[in-house]
Structures are given as C-alpha cells and as structure tokens.
Ligand SMILES: NC(=O)C1=CN([C@@H]2O[C@H](COP(=O)(O)OP(=O)(O)OC[C@H]3O[C@@H](n4cnc5c(N)ncnc54)[C@H](O)[C@@H]3O)[C@@H](O)[C@H]2O)C=CC1
C-alpha cells in the first residue's frame with residue numbers, strides 16, 4: 454500500500470505527515486527538484502510548513518514516475534490555479550482524492566476541484582474538506598474532516614486517514630462539501646477586511662451569519678444539500694478560517710484593507726478566495742442570483758471599491774425579514 458500526495462505546499466505536506474506517521478509509505482511530489490531535495494536533506498518543509506519533522510515513511514520527490522509508481526491512490530493537494538496544467542503532465546493513479554478548495558468556471562458552469570480531476574483523469578474521485586489548518590493537522594492537534602463521494606470510496610478515505618487526532622466523517626454530497634470549502638474562503642476574505650478595519654465583533658458575527666445564508670442559498674441552488682452547509686465542511690470551515698491566525702484568506706482580507714497590494718497577497722501561500730470569487734462572479738453574470746457579500750468582496754478586491762463604502766451599501770440594502 455503506497456500513496457502519492459501531489460503538491461508539497463502546507464496542505465500536501467500535512468496530509469503526507471498524517472499518513473506516513475501511520476506507517477503508510479507516502480510519496481510527496483513537489484513541482485521543483487530543488488524543493489524535493491531540500492525536503493529530503495532537512496526532513497522539514499521550511500518554506501510551507503516550518504517546524505514540523507517529516508516522518509521516515511514520507512518520501513519527497515520531484516520525479517512524477519517515482520511518485521506515482523505502484524500507488525493505490527493519489528491525493529491532489531495543488532492550488533486550484535495549477536491543478537489542470539499539473540495533472541495533465543502526470544501519470545495516472547488508480548483513483549484520486551481531491552484536497553484542493555476552489556471553484557472553476559467553464560462552459561457556462563461552475564465546477565468543483567474533484568469534478569475537474571474526474572474529467573481530466575477519467576478515474577473515480579473523492580473529496581476531503583473541513584476545518585483543517587495544515588499547521589494544526591501536522592502537529593496532531595484534534596481535527597475533524599469530511600470524506601465525500603460515492604459511499605465505498607468515502608469509506609476507504611475514512612479508513613485511510615482516520616487516527617487518534619484526525620476524525621473523518623463520510624458524506625455522499627461531494628458537490629455540497631466542496632462548494633462550502635470554496636465559499637468560506639470568499640467569506641474569510643470579508644472577515645479579514647472586518648478585522649483590518651476594526652469594525653468589531655458584532656459586525657463580524659453579522660457578516661458570517663449572513664454569509665452562511667448566502668452560502669446555503671447559492672450552494673443548494675448549485676445542487677448541494679442544505680444540511681451539508683451546516684456541517685464541518687460549511688459552517689465548521691467558515692468558523693475555523695474566519696477566526697484563524699493561520700488563514701491565508703482571512704489574513705489577505707486584513708492586509709488588503711490596510712493598504713497591501715493585491716499582487717503581494719499570495720506571498721505567504723495561495724489565497725484561494727481570490728480565484729473563487731472571480732469564478733463565482735463570472736457565473737453570476739449569467740444567472741442573476743443575489744450574492745451581495747461575495748459581490749462586495751469582488752468589488753473591493755478587483756474594482757478598488759472602498760471597503761467602508763461596500764459595507765455601507767450592504768447596510769443600506771432593502772429592509773427585510775431574517
Ligand atoms: N493550508 C491549509 O491549511 C489547507 C489548504 N487546503 C487547500 O489545499 C490547496 C493547496 O494549498 P496549500 O498547500 O496550503 O498551498 P501553499 O501555498 O502552502 O503551497 C502551494 C504549493 O503549490 C505549488 N505551486 C504553486 N504554483 C504552482 C504551479 N503553477 N504548478 C504546480 N505547483 C504549484 C507550490 O510550489 C507549493 O508547493 C488549496 O486549494 C488550499 O485551499 C485545504 C485545506 C487546508
């Protein structure tokens with residue numbers, strides 16, 4: 454039994470640490486040869502997950518053949534922007550687990566990462582999502598997550614990843630699970646803006662509660678089940694990300710309103726909400742579904758709207774019942 458993890462960023466490394474610490478031989482595939490060599494030499498991912506020792510069963514490599522030879526499955530832990538190009542260039546695995554959180558707008562439809570992996574590889578694909586900061590998972594702090602997909606596949610993921618500090622639930626609502634993971638990143642950007650502007654706890658709670666409504670309205674219209682958005686991969690991940698010191702999305706919102714340039718926001722790692730909100734707004738143009746918070750985030754990030762003006766516009770919307 455061998456597993457390959459594709460993507461040696463924070464999340465790929467944390468998942469590899471989790472599996473390898475259970476004695477499962479795990480290849481961690483890095484895009485750059487120098488990175489794989491540095492991981493092998495120092496037994497630490499200094500760039501993306503500093504301070505975590507890599508277990509003996511974890512083997513970093515930049516050679517795709519070496520990484521994927523004889524594997525049972527490949528775990529995709531790539532940033533969404535690199536997913537398609539990277540997977541096209543790699544040998545196939547028997548089946549896949551997508552750990553990417555993102556949204557793709559293609560041919561007039563929104564697609565989740567596992568749908569994209571499925572279309573590219575023609576193989577069965579499950580998804581893993583939940584309130585799972587890599588920095589905590591890799592340090593074996595208690596964590597729960599959701600393995601979503603056809604029941605048999607979800608159960609295999611559950612069995613593979615479960616351990617004393619990592620509790621995995623199954624779900625057959627893969628689309629709902631992944632939509633929650635993508636949407637919460639947009640809401641975490643907004644939460645960071647509230648933090649950066651010091652608007653207070655009331656404002657943040659209102660934003661996240663109304664944001665959750667937006668997630669449910671959008672997610673159910675897109676085929677997800679309502680209960681999924683109130684579970685670990687929806688509300689759970691929204692809370693973990695929007696209140697986190699680790700979160701790159703929340704941090705990016707905070708830094709943006711404090712004057713940092715858009716181009717610098719990914720200096721500390723990928724900020725998926727920046728891409729998800731673009732895909733969502735491109736799709737919304739065709740449907741007209743109301744997504745006031747996501748639209749405000751888009752306007753602040755990409756159209757230079759003053760965040761306080763965006764907030765005033767949200768506060769001045771037509772009065773309505775909750
Ligand atoms: N960091 C976390 O706690 C969690 C992250 N995720 C998701 O996992 C995915 C990956 O995130 P992280 O590992 O945190 O990102 P990261 O920013 O820590 O690392 C990104 C990795 O992707 C590589 N990369 C960047 N551009 C690339 C390209 N064009 N082609 C190939 N590789 C490229 C980088 O070299 C690096 O190894 C994202 O979708 C994220 O939302 C999901 C759960 C938790």
Ligand SMILES: O=C(CO)COP(=O)(O)O
Nearest residue numbers: 583584585586700701702
């Ligand atoms: O998805 C995550 C936690 O569940 C990681 O959040 P960030 O990408 O904002 O760091």
